[in-house]
Amino acid sequence: xxxxxxxxxxxxxxxxxxxxxxxxxxxxxxxxxxxxxxxxxxxxxxxxxxxxxxxxxxxxxxxxxxxxxxxxxxxxxxxxxxxxxxxxxxxxxxxxxxxxxxxxxxxxxxxxxxxxxxxxxxxxxxxxxxxxxxxxxxxxxxxxxxxxxxxxxxxxxxxxxxxxxxxxxxxxxxxxxxxxxxxxxxxxxxxxxxxxxxxxxxxxxxxxxxxxxxxxxxxxxxxxxxxxxxxxxxxxxxxxxxxxxxxxxxxxxxxxxxxxxxxxxxxxxxxxxxxxxxxxxxxxxxxxxxxxxxxxxxxxxxxxxxxxxxxxxxxxxxxxxxxxxxxxxxxxxxxxxxxxxxxxxxxxxxxxxxxxxxxxxxxxxxxxxxxxxxxxxxxxxxxxxxxxxxxxxxxxxxxxxxxxxxxxxxxxxxxxxxxxxxxxxxxxxxxxxxxxxxxxxxxxxxx
Amino acid sequence: xxxxxxxxxxxxxxxxxxxxxxxxxxxxxxxxxxxxxxxxxxxxxxxxxxxxxxxxxxxxxxxxxxxxxxxxxxxxxxxxxxxxxxxxxxxxxxxxxxxxxxxxxxxxxxxxxxxxxxxxxxxxxxxxxxxxxxxxxxxxxxxxxxxxxxxxxxxxxxxxxxxxxxxxxxxxxxxxxxxxxxxxxxxxxxxxxxxxxxxxxxxxxxxxxxxxxxxxxxxxxxxxxxxxxxxxxxxxxxxxxxxxxxxxx
Numbered sequence: 001x002x003x004x005x006x007x008x009x010x011x012x013x014x015x016x017x018x019x020x021x022x023x024x025x026x027x028x029x030x031x032x033x034x035x036x037x038x039x040x041x042x043x044x045x046x047x048x049x050x051x052x053x054x055x056x057x058x059x060x061x062x063x064x065x066x067x068x069x070x071x072x073x074x075x076x077x078x079x080x081x082x083x084x085x086x087x088x089x090x091x092x093x094x095x096x097x098x099x100x101x102x103x104x105x106x107x108x109x110x111x112x113x114x115x116x117x118x119x120x121x122x123x124x125x126x127x128x129x130x131x132x133x134x135x136x137x138x139x140x141x142x143x144x145x146x147x148x149x150x151x152x153x154x155x156x157x158x159x160x161x162x163x164x165x166x167x168x169x170x171x172x173x174x175x176x177x178x179x180x181x182x183x184x185x186x187x188x189x190x191x192x193x194x195x196x197x198x199x200x201x202x203x204x205x206x207x208x209x210x211x212x213x214x215x216x217x218x219x220x221x222x223x224x225x226x227x228x229x230x231x232x233x234x235x236x237x238x239x240x241x242x243x244x245x246x247x248x249x250x251x252x253x254x255x256x257x258x259x260x261x262x263x264x265x266x267x268x269x270x271x272x273x274x275x276x277x278x279x280x281x282x283x284x285x286x287x288x289x290x291x292x293x294x295x296x297x298x299x300x301x302x303x304x305x306x307x308x309x310x311x312x313x314x315x316x317x318x319x320x321x322x323x324x325x326x327x328x329x330x331x332x333x334x335x336x337x338x339x340x341x342x343x344x345x346x347x348x349x350x351x352x353x354x355x356x357x358x359x360x361x362x363x364x365x366x367x368x369x370x371x372x373x374x375x376x377x378x379x380x381x382x383x384x385x386x387x388x389x390x391x392x393x394x395x396x397x398x399x400x401x402x403x404x405x406x407x408x409x410x411x412x413x414x415x416x417x418x419x420x421x422x423x424x425x426x427x428x429x430x431x432x433x434x435x436x437x438x439x440x441x442x443x444x445x446x447x
Numbered sequence: 448x449x450x451x452x453x454x455x456x457x458x459x460x461x462x463x464x465x466x467x468x469x470x471x472x473x474x475x476x477x478x479x480x481x482x483x484x485x486x487x488x489x490x491x492x493x494x495x496x497x498x499x500x501x502x503x504x505x506x507x508x509x510x511x512x513x514x515x516x517x518x519x520x521x522x523x524x525x526x527x528x529x530x531x532x533x534x535x536x537x538x539x540x541x542x543x544x545x546x547x548x549x550x551x552x553x554x555x556x557x558x559x560x561x562x563x564x565x566x567x568x569x570x571x572x573x574x575x576x577x578x579x580x581x582x583x584x585x586x587x588x589x590x591x592x593x594x595x596x597x598x599x600x601x602x603x604x605x606x607x608x609x610x611x612x613x614x615x616x617x618x619x620x621x622x623x624x625x626x627x628x629x630x631x632x633x634x635x636x637x638x639x640x641x642x643x644x645x646x647x648x649x650x651x652x653x654x655x656x657x658x659x660x661x662x663x664x665x666x667x668x669x670x671x672x673x674x675x676x677x678x679x680x681x682x683x684x685x686x687x688x689x690x691x692x693x694x695x696x
Contacts, residue, residue, distance in 0.1 A: 047546060159470075160584065
């Protein structure tokens with residue numbers, strides 16, 4: 001006998017960044033309402049950058065999000081550099097990739113351990129685990145701290161990085177006053193990264209034990225993320241799409257509007273997006289579906305050990321994809337440090353603008369592909385800004401998952417409480433960053 | 448001694464200050480010997496309607512709809528701490544306050560939809576009484592812990608420095624941004640952060656606010672004459688984080 005009546009009203013879902021609501025009403029077997037709502041306060045960043053100098057813009061848009069502030073900084077710098085005709089050096093490119101990997105690791109560890117694991121362990125938060133699973137909590141905090149130290153070494157800070165500026169870096173890794181000291185800082189970072197391998201293995205074992213608690217729900221959808229010639233799409237690349245049948249497409253970053261197609265809905269202060277299908281997914285699962293072959297061999301080994309196969313259509317598996325990426329981040333960064341040390345660090349000044357115009361930049365933040373676009377006047381002051389945030393792009397897909405999942409849960413005779421938990425877990429799996437997603441907008445650039 | 452019941456709440460912000468709290472690493476477990484988190488939406492599903500010893504509030508007050516929620520926190524909390532610049536001054540959210548068309552700029556034809564209603568960004572203290580302010584974008588972790596220590600041990604006064612960031616640059620022997628061909632708001636910016644930005648080669652943007660009675664006219668002159676900033680930039684420079692503190696606010 002299927003469940004006939006349910007009334008779910010989760011006001012401000014917990015253990016997610018920002019504010020989202022889940023509302024489901026089922027009466028006599030009929031689903032009257034099933035909504036993912038986004039009531040986050042709008043913040044108007046595109047209006048804030050108007051009139052600001054190019055050297056300040058990334059410092060402002062970094063404040064869109066505390067968790068992905070590195071990603072916002074990098075997308076912003078890339079957009080400004082495209083607008084200002086700046087080509088960055090190889091050293092800057094490598095250091096930025098290192099910084100991007102740090103953020104991805106840092107955020108994924110936070111999400112997998114602090115936001116998702118409590119559901120799989122049947123507790124409301126990480127705090128009750130302190131007495132019962134003290135070693136797990138300490139490991140989680142240790143890994144989180146590593147992500148922070150890694151990003152701080154390169155970016156100066158992980159929340160609103162200081163050193164990454166238009167054209168390059170304002171100071172050397174670790175804030176070193178000499179190249180030799182900076183290289184020592186990188187060597188020390190490499191040792192720390194290699195030292196994290198036992199913690200990664202322990203996490204792998206824990207995930208293996210808990211994987212049975214991941215709901216088996218699947219819903220084929222379109223996946224969108226960066227595809228890079230040089231590595232697994234993360235810092236740079238073209239916009240890649242993969243359809244449920246495996247068909248792939250590539251688009252230039254400057255054509256992002258033809259991919260994101262944002263639209264407004266009354267259930268949200270954030271816009272929704274769609275491409276070939278009526279929604280798509282961005283984030284770790286999208287990236288791994290697009291880039292699986294480019295995973296570091298050590299990360300691929302763990303993926304195989306967890307039985308992870310692409311294309312994966314289960315959104316709950318996003319958290320598993322995040323862990324696989326976190327391991328990939330560690331090994332790739334060790335490689336980048338070796339490369340930087342082999343070339344030899346230089347004390348470079350940031351590259352100066354060669355023109356003032358319009359430009360687009362894209363990078364992957366932990367939650368998916370992020371676009372920034374700016375236009376500058378001839379004195380270098382910003383006249384227009386546009387930021388398209390991954391969580392925005394995922395809101396439509398979360399709604400479609402709800403539409404497919406709720407009837408399945410009713411048919412499985414789930415109780416209201418069980419349904420509520422499954423829906424909350426689904427939202428958490430997307431790792432939404434809602435305070436980011438309410439700063440989008442529909443700005444038309446003059447041709 | 449009973450643990451101090453602490454709760455965290457967020458309003459209009461990036462939630463970066465609470466992320467900073469997760470960056471302590473293992474020592475965070477030691478902190479839990481002194482405090483008991485009873486509500487923290489981003490980290491825990493537990494909620495409470497009971498009294499709270501210390502409420503930490505992050506984010507600006509930017510919607511009238513949020514006033515009631517703030518009042519309810521105030522009613523339940525013995526001590527209210529606003530932390531992070533969004534909460535202490537409106538922070539970066541106030542950067543748009545001097546304009547009137549921000550909703551149209553961002554939401555275009557959809558601007559009139561009622562759920563997009565938003566007022567100018569204000570500090571938490573514009574809605575409720577705040578006992579202590581911890582400024583910064585983001586907050587300085589060490590300062591946060593010091594304030595928590597002072598609250599846990601019942602120190603009468605929570606100490607936040609009142610001198611400018613320049614003092615901290617001199618103390619750590621950072622080359623002045625002006626000597627490096629750059630500009631900086633250090634002379635009027637409130638210290639306490641340890642001046643990490645100039646040390647990393649970028650200007651201080653006064654994210655913690657300004658010292659008492661700042662000489663804004665002299666600052667503007669320095670930005671123009673020593674920093675070579677054009678007139679409009681020098682005039683607007685400090686708006687990034689101090690829009691609600693400036694003389695023209």
